[in-house]
Amino acid sequence: MDYTHMCPKYERAMHLLGKRWTGLIIRALMGGPQRFKDLRQQMPQLGDRILCQRLKELESEGVILRKVHDVRPVRVEYSLAQKGRDMESVVESIQAWAEKHM
Amino acid sequence: MDYTHMCPKYERAMHLLGKRWTGLIIRALMGGPQRFKDLRQQMPQLGDRILCQRLKELESEGVILRKVHDVRPVRVEYSLAQKGRDMESVVESIQAWAEKHM
Numbered sequence: 705m706d707y708t709h710m711c712p713k714y715e716r717a718m719h720l721l722g723k724r725w726t727g728l729i730i731r732a733l734m735g736g737p738q739r740f741k742d743l744r745q746q747m748p749q750l751g752d753r754i755l756c757q758r759l760k761e762l763e764s765e766g767v768i769l770r771k772v773h774d775v776r777p778v779r780v781e782y783s784l785a786q787k788g789r790d791m792e793s794v795v796e797s798i799q800a801w802a803e804k805h806m
Numbered sequence: 807m808d809y810t811h812m813c814p815k816y817e818r819a820m821h822l823l824g825k826r827w828t829g830l831i832i833r834a835l836m837g838g839p840q841r842f843k844d845l846r847q848q849m850p851q852l853g854d855r856i857l858c859q860r861l862k863e864l865e866s867e868g869v870i871l872r873k874v875h876d877v878r879p880v881r882v883e884y885s886l887a888q889k890g891r892d893m894e895s896v897v898e899s900i901q902a903w904a905e906k907h908m
Contacts, residue, residue, distance in 0.1 A: 717904035718824035727816045766907075787907045794903050797896045802819035805868075805889045 720765060725750060725758050727795045730784070733768065734792055737783035767791065822867060827852060827860050829897045832886070835870065836894055839885035869893065 720726065725747070732738065732746050744755055759782060762768045767788040773779040784791075822828065827849070834840065834848050846857055861884060864870045869890040875881040886893075 713904040713908040714829045714901055715824075715826065716908050717900055718820070718829075721900065722817075722820035722824040724817065727820075790903055790906060794896075794899045797899045798819055798823065799816055801892055801896050802815040804892060806815040806818050 720767070721791070721794060721798070723758070723761075725754070726762065726767075727798065729755075729758060729762060730767070730788060730791050730795050731799075733782060733784045733788065737771070737781040739779065739781055743782065762788070822869070823893070823896060823900070825860070825863075827856070828864065829900065831857075831860060831864060832869070832890060832893050832897050833901075835884060835886045835890065839873070839883040841881065841883055845884065864890070 728747055728750075729743070732743055738746075740755070740759075743759075744750070744752065747755065750758075759768065759770070763770050763782075765787075766785055769783050769785050771781045771783065773781065830849060830852075831845070834845055840848075842857070842861075845861075846852070846854065849857065852860075861870065861872070865872050865884075867889075868887055871885050871887050873883045873885065875883065
């Protein structure tokens, strides 16, 4: 185990995973692609602006994908990219630990 | 899934897990109890003061145990409490994800 090099990657991962609402959004997308209003409905405690901002950040980090369907009215769907799908087990393990110990 | 109540616990867990050096210290203790100087040796990038401070915090959070052996010279050993042992799989999954995606 290279302890000297472990920390930076781990810490960057934690920075991303630890951001407010990341876990919640990842979990909401585990079941499949969702539209903005569906996400919004599942997370009533988030305002439109905050949800929008977090989705943009997660998209720019390559965690989620944003797909615009060419229909009228325009339909925008969010889904997990591979990086986000791989996050599922991480989020699950954090959540299980938190439920037990927090 | 109760989304409304998921976040606070998850976030408190992330606050603890995400603190600088937490992952490293947990991993170092996975193999069994260690003395301060052994931990220090495995983490040359941490100063005495920082390691000491992080160990105290993790002890007060109930993540690690500090045992003073009644011998001369006094021997102090750190080990994982149940809360810390349960962290192992969390730290492992974060680390695996970080190695792949960071």
